[in-house]
Every structure is written in structure tokens, then in C-alpha cells.
Amino acid sequence: MSETALDAERDAVLAALRPVVDGIAATFGPVCEAVLHDYREPERSVVAVAGSVTGRTVGGAMSEIGMRVLARGDEARDELNYVTRTDGGTLLKSSTMVLRDSTGAVFGALCVNLDVSAVDRAHALLGALAGTAGIPADPPATTFADDIDAVVEAIVDAHPLRRGAGWAALDRDRRLELFRDLDGRGVFAVRRSVEHVAARLGISRASAYHYLSQARAVTDRADDPAGGHP
Incomplete structure (x- = not known):
């Protein structure tokens, strides 16, 4: 079809x-x-x-x-x-x-x-x-907004690797982990999201694209440990 x-x-x-x-x-x-x-x-x-x-x-x-x-x-x-x-x-x-x-x-x-x-x-x-009340589990928060930029920013700001530490405090492995996780959650499937993530982290767009590329390369290697060979 x-x-x-x-x-x-x-x-x-x-x-x-x-x-x-x-x-x-x-x-x-x-x-x-x-x-x-x-x-x-x-x-x-x-x-x-x-x-x-x-x-x-x-x-x-x-x-x-x-x-x-x-x-x-x-x-x-x-x-x-x-x-x-x-x-x-x-x-x-x-x-x-x-x-x-x-x-x-x-x-x-x-x-x-x-x-x-x-x-x-x-x-x-x-x-x-x-007399049976306990402490209820705290459910995760979800950002519902008409503006996709607000949703992307909320995901970045709430990320465990981001909370309490600026971008400069993260070593290379944690930076790659951050981008790999954001990618796995579909953040980068949205147009212009790389630019918005870069702005939220205070880094250049070129740096954001570099880390995304590196994170995807690491993911690909993890998914195909044999390097694509039988």
C-alpha cells in the first residue's frame, strides 16, 4: 500500500x-x-x-x-x-x-x-x-502542556543525572548516559529537540549533536556486541 x-x-x-x-x-x-x-x-x-x-x-x-x-x-x-x-x-x-x-x-x-x-x-x-493509613507511594510526575518545548525542558530538568548537578559536574560517561536515556525516551524524535536540550544544559548545539551521536554509537555496540558479524 x-x-x-x-x-x-x-x-x-x-x-x-x-x-x-x-x-x-x-x-x-x-x-x-x-x-x-x-x-x-x-x-x-x-x-x-x-x-x-x-x-x-x-x-x-x-x-x-x-x-x-x-x-x-x-x-x-x-x-x-x-x-x-x-x-x-x-x-x-x-x-x-x-x-x-x-x-x-x-x-x-x-x-x-x-x-x-x-x-x-x-x-x-x-x-x-x-487506623490503617500508610504512607502512599509517590507517583511520577508527568508534564502535560500544549507546548512541546515545555515537555522537553521538564524531562531534562527532572532527570536524576541533572538534578543537583550542572552539566559541568558530569563526567563523559554520565553525559553519554544522559543523552542515551533522553534518546531512549523519545525526546530526540521531536523536531528541534536537540537545540532545546542544548539550551537547557547550557552547551552548544554542536556539542549536543556530538554527544547524541556518541551515545547512539555506544547503544548500537551494546545491541550488537559481535559487531554485526555472525
């Missing part, structure tokens, strides 16, 4: 899912948000949204969860009933269901986010009254 025909097929799938997005949000009410993504344009992947749990709008960017799916390519799988929280502290139970065309290629996702903060508070209250 030609790429033009595949794009027409993908457009048809997205069009068919638009009313589903509205139906999901209407069914669960104001605590629910449904978001439809077209990964062919990561910087403005949101093509339909109903509900306002994360505050995103049509034309907005994917989150780092979407970047992770994008990085996995056609190996990506549905991620169901995971817990995360917004930068503002809202606790979410979410599911990300990947969309595939007839060739099996991943081209988008349907995401559902439920605001479970009120349920969590009620659970904590009941636990306290019953």
Missing part, C-alpha cells in the same frame, strides 16, 4: 475515533479527559480532546508518555491503568492505547485520564479513621 493510501487510512481511523473521545468523557463526567493523538506531528499531536483534566487543547503537544511510545515505534504496547500526577499535583489514573494502521505501524494513540485526587483523599481519610 502506498504512503498516500496509508495516510488516508490513518486519517479515517482518527475521524472515526473523534466521537468516541466525546463519548468517553461524557460517560465519566468532569473527572475524565479523553485525548486523541496523531503521532505524525509530535509537536501538535492532539487532534481531539474532551474534558479538561490536564488542560490541553487541540493542536497541543504530546507528553513524555507519548514520547516514550514514539521511541518504541511499532514495538509500542498499550499502557493501561497506570498512575501519574500533573505538575500541579493532580493524581491521575491513565491509559494509553496505541493506534495502528493495516500494516501494524503505530501512528497515534487514544488516551484516557481520570482525576482520582478526590478518591485518593477519601481513601486516606478512611484509612486514618480506621
